[in-house]
Amino acid sequence: MIKWAIALGEFDISYQPKPAKKGQAVADFIADFTYPVDIASTPEAVASLPSEAQKVESTTSAWSLYVDGSSNQQGCGAGLVLTTPDKVAMEYALRFxxxxxxxxxxxxxxxxxxxxxxxLGVKQIDIFSDSQLVVNQVTNNFDAKDSSMAAYLAQTQLLLKHFHYQITQVPRAVNSHADALARLASAVEDKIGRKIHVELLATPSTMAAERISNYYDSRVKPRSFKIGDWVLKKRLLCDRVPSEGTLSPNWDGPYEVIGISRPGSYTLRSSDGKTLGHPWNADHLKYYYK
Structure with a gap:
């Protein structure tokens, strides 16, 4: 080193310490531990989508989602691998x-x-599953005859409306990463490794939608009136006078119920004895309290 320093001394050379390759180390780590997303599936595994589906061709901007479920005597679980367009993979295990x-x-x-x-705000996604039933039900190639499958399919279709997507059936070997996570989640709890975060799902996803529907249905009370009741009538847009402005009343009346043309439809008479020209639906009426 001294000999080289003397030989190069006549040149104006400055020495800089070699920086640590932290960025390269991160890049190498991602490359080594990212699940590959460019695995080609067999042509027969790609299911065709219905005409109304928002199907798009796979591009570099699409995320990829590998999913798998597992059910055995030890328990039930699901695994998924969501990979960004930059090939950064997120592992997720769910124990039921x-x-x-x-x-x-x-x-x-x-x-x-x-x-x-x-x-995460994903708009375009390629979905991979080794379940022939799920893929073909989503693509409308199979009918969901079982009530449980029909409920799950309806939930899935609601979520798929948020994406431009392509769904593909792949062999289990191609889906091995998600399969391993699903088996991990379904294992006996004390055997689950703690390096993979495992979430717990208390109830089936379809039950949440059912509870919401039942909640709102329970708040809907049938509205009915009998002859002799006094009611107010909602002012429709065509009944409003433009000169009254936005502070005009929303209800007219009172009116007396003088007839029931059919359940939920009532004939009304104003307080001055004038009968309205057509029956009114109960949705546009409410009780008038004297």
């Missing part, structure tokens, strides 16, 4: 606190993956 069939577990995995993608 309820019994589910293998097909239900497959749907739970798909719903969890789509929910995660929606939360």
């Amino acid at each position: 606190k309820f019994k589910a069939s293998n097909n239900e577990a497959e749907y739970e995995a798909l719903l969890a993956g789509l929910s995660l993608a929606k939360h």
Whole structure:
């Protein structure tokens, strides 16, 4: 080193310490531990989509989602791998606190993956599953005859409306990463490794939608009137006078119910004895309290 320093001394050379290759180390780490997304599936595994589906060709801007479900005597679970266009993979394992069939577990995995993608703002996604039933039901090639499958399919279709997507059936070997996560989640709880975060799902996803529907249905009370009741009539847009402005009253009346043409439809008479020209639906009426 001294000899080289003397020989190069006549040149104006400055020495800089070699910087640490932190950026390259991160890039190497991502390359080594990212699940590959460019695995070609067999042509027969690609299912055709219905005409109304928002199908687009796979591009570099699309995210990829590999999903799998597992159901056995030890438990039920789902695994998914969501990969960004930059090939950064996110692993997710979901353990069920309820019994589910293998097909239900497959749907739970798909719903969890789509929910995660929606939360992250994903718009374009390629979906891969080794479940022939799920893929073909989503693409309308198979009918969902079972009530449970029909409920899961309806939930899935609601979520798919948020994406431009392509769904493909792949062999289990191609879906091995998600399959391993699903098996991990369905394992006996004390055997689950703690390096992979495992979430718990307390109830089936279809039950949440059912509870919401039942909640709103319970708040809908049938409105009926009997002859002799006094009611107010909602002012429709055509009844309003432009000169009254936005502060004009929303209800007219009172009116007396003098006839029931059919359930929910009533003939009204004003307080001055004039009968209205046509029956009014109960949705446009409310009680008048004197």
